Structures are given as C-alpha cells and as structure tokens.
Amino acid sequence: MAATFHWQASSTSGTKKPENDDAWVVFSAGMKGSENLPPEGSYTNEEKDIIFAVSDGMGGGNAGYLASSLILEYISSIIPKTFKAAAQGFHPDYLEQLEIAIEKIHVAINQAGEEDLAHKGMGATLTLAWFTPENLYLAHIGDSRLYLHRDGKTIQLSEDHSFAWKKLQREEISEYQYRSHPRKSVLNQAVGAGHRNVKPQIAAVPYHSGDQFMLCSDGIIDGVWEKHIHSAFTKQGTDIGEIHQTILERALENDGSDDTTMITFSVS
Numbered sequence: 001m002a003a004t005f006h007w008q009a010s011s012t013s014g015t016k017k018p019e020n021d022d023a024w025v026v027f028s029a030g031m032k033g034s035e036n037l038p039p040e041g042s043y044t045n046e047e048k049d050i051i052f053a054v055s056d057g058m059g060g061g062n063a064g065y066l067a068s069s070l071i072l073e074y075i076s077s078i079i080p081k082t083f084k085a086a087a088q089g090f091h092p093d094y095l096e097q098l099e100i101a102i103e104k105i106h107v108a109i110n111q112a113g114e115e116d117l118a119h120k121g122m123g124a125t126l127t128l129a130w131f132t133p134e135n136l137y138l139a140h141i142g143d144s145r146l147y148l149h150r151d152g153k154t155i156q157l158s159e160d161h162s163f164a165w166k167k168l169q170r171e172e173i174s175e176y177q178y179r180s181h182p183r184k185s186v187l188n189q190a191v192g193a194g195h196r197n198v199k200p201q202i203a204a205v206p207y208h209s210g211d212q213f214m215l216c217s218d219g220i221i222d223g224v225w226e227k228h229i230h231s232a233f234t235k236q237g238t239d240i241g242e243i244h245q246t247i248l249e250r251a252l253e254n255d256g257s258d259d260t261t262m263i264t265f266s267v268s
Contacts, residue, residue, distance in 0.1 A: 002046035002133050003209060007265035008244040009039045014219060014258040021057035021064030021124075022217045022261035025072045026050070034080040040241075045131055051079060052129045052263050054144045056217040058193065059113075059122030067109055067124040071191055074105045075128065094132065095202050098139040102126070102191065102200045109192030123193025126200075127158055127215055131207065131267075140201040141189050145221060148205075149212040149233035154226070159201050161189035175226060185218070212240070212266045214247065219258035223251030240266045 013020040026037040030048030037043060043050050055071045057064030078101040082094075105126075113122045125142025138146060140158040143165070148157050159165070164181040167173045178184060189199060212233055228250055236242040244264040251260050 003267045004044045006042045006240050009263040011261040016257045020259045022259040023068040023072050024054045029080045031083050049132050054215050055124045055126050057124040063119040063122035067122040094137045106191050106198040121194045123190040126191050136205040136207045138203045143218050147214040154230040214264050216262035219260035220251045220262050223255035
C-alpha cells in the first residue's frame with residue numbers, strides 16, 4: 001500500500017575546509033517520469049516511488065565535491081530507467097537493479113578520476129533508501145548511515161565499511177573506543193576511489209506507518225552518540241523537523257569540523 005513521507009534535509013560545510021564534499025538528493029521516480037523534490041516536504045508514493053540518498057565525497061582539491069555530486073546525478077538518472085524497462089514488459093528486480101546501477105556508477109567515477117590528474121582517486125560514500133509501496137530497498141557503500149526508529153527502538157540499518165566498525169559490532173571495542181579509533185575513517189568500500197571492485201550492502205526492508213528514519217554523513221555521527229540519536233526520536237515524538245534540528249544542533253555544537261549532512265523522514 002502507498003504511504004506518505006514527511007522529510008527535512010540539510011547540509012552544512014565543516015569548519016576545517018571551505019568546500020562541502022557532501023551531497024544529498026530526494027526525488028520521485030515512476031512510470032510517469034522522475035522529479036527532484038525540495039529540502040522539506042511531504043509526498044505519497046502512490047504513483048511514483050520516493051528515493052532518499054546521501055553521499056560524502058573524498059579526494060583532494062574539488063574531487064570530493066565532484067564525486068559526491070556526480071554519484072547522486074547518476075543515481076537520479078539510472079533509477080528512472082527501471083520503470084522504462086517495466087513499461088516495456090520486463091519485470092526488473094529492485095535489488096539486482098541497484099547492484100547494476102552502483103557498478104556502473106563505480107566505473108564512471110573511476111574513469112572520471114583517471115581523465116583528470118587533479119581528480120585522481122576521487123570517490124565517495126553512498127547510502128540510498130528507495131521506497132516502493134511494498135518495501136524499502138537499501139543500497140549502501142562506505143560510512144554514511146541509515147537509522148530506523150520503530151516501536152521505541154533505534155537501530156542502524158547500514159553497515160560501516162571499516163575495520164573499526166566490525167570490531168565494534170563484535171564488541172571488541174566500546175563506542176567510546178570506536179570514536180577515537182585511528183582507523184575509524186579508513187574505508188574498505190567506496191564508490192570510485194580507484195578501487196577495482198565495489199561490494200555494496202543491498203537489502204530489502206519492510207517498512208510500516210509510524211517508522212522514522214535518519215540518513216546522514218559521518219559528520220553528523222562525529223558530533224552525536226547513539227544515545228543522542230535515540231533520545232531525539234523518543235523525546236520529539238512525530239515532529240520530524242524538531243528531530244532534525246535537535247540532532248543537527250547537537251552535532252554542530254559538539255564537533256562541526258566535518259561536513260554535516262542529514263535527511264530525517266517519517267512514514268504515515
């Protein structure tokens with residue numbers, strides 16, 4: 001069944017560099033075409049699906065900014081082609097289509113980096129939430145994150161692609177030790193970055209009315225702890241704007257050195 005989504009998105013440059021290497025996009029896609037949506041709004045996915053995505057760029061000069069913006073530009077053009085295939089009588093599998101799309105983008109980013117020495121090795125994370133009337137389809141590479149708050153619990157749906165995060169999940173280190181770990185930001189998966197292959201986390205996740213989500217770059221996580229994210233969802237109730245502002249303000253007050261990008265959204 002179709003659902004209504006309410007969201008708020010923002011991106012703030014970090015204090016340690018002038019260029020914002022993060023990017024975000026919210027867009028709809030379906031048989032009747034696609035459309036980019038504003039930073040704040042409501043949308044019912046009855047006729048078109050809705051997609052939320054965040055990308056955090058890496059690389060010297062303006063390469064990080066270029067990588068993240070290109071990735072979201074590519075994803076915004078590739079996903080609508082799924083519906084063109086469906087219109088022609090094919091029945092594309094969403095999970096397979098996401099894997100194919102990410103592989104194409106990975107190759108394109110690496111090629112763009114090879115064509116210009118100033119952009120050599122550029123890459124970015126990508127965390128994407130694609131909502132059809134039936135399921136949430138997650139595609140994720142890197143350490144941007146997608147959280148779900150449901151029935152009083154807050155869980156991270158995405159997996160950080162880093163050695164340190166795996167140690168945290170195995171409970172070999174605490175959250176405090178993880179945050180100060182020297183290899184916390186060393187990613188073993190990224191889109192582009194000169195990596196030969198990319199192995200994204202791809203999953204189908206059922207969603208329900210009342211679910212709330214946060215999609216963010218690691219700049220947000222640098223300034224908030226898991227307990228702060230949970231507390232914001234719990235204390236602010238259904239007001240997605242208040243949840244957004246509460247988490248963002250705490251992240252900027254506590255750190256703010258890196259670019260901070262987030263999209264908070266709810267389902268009704």
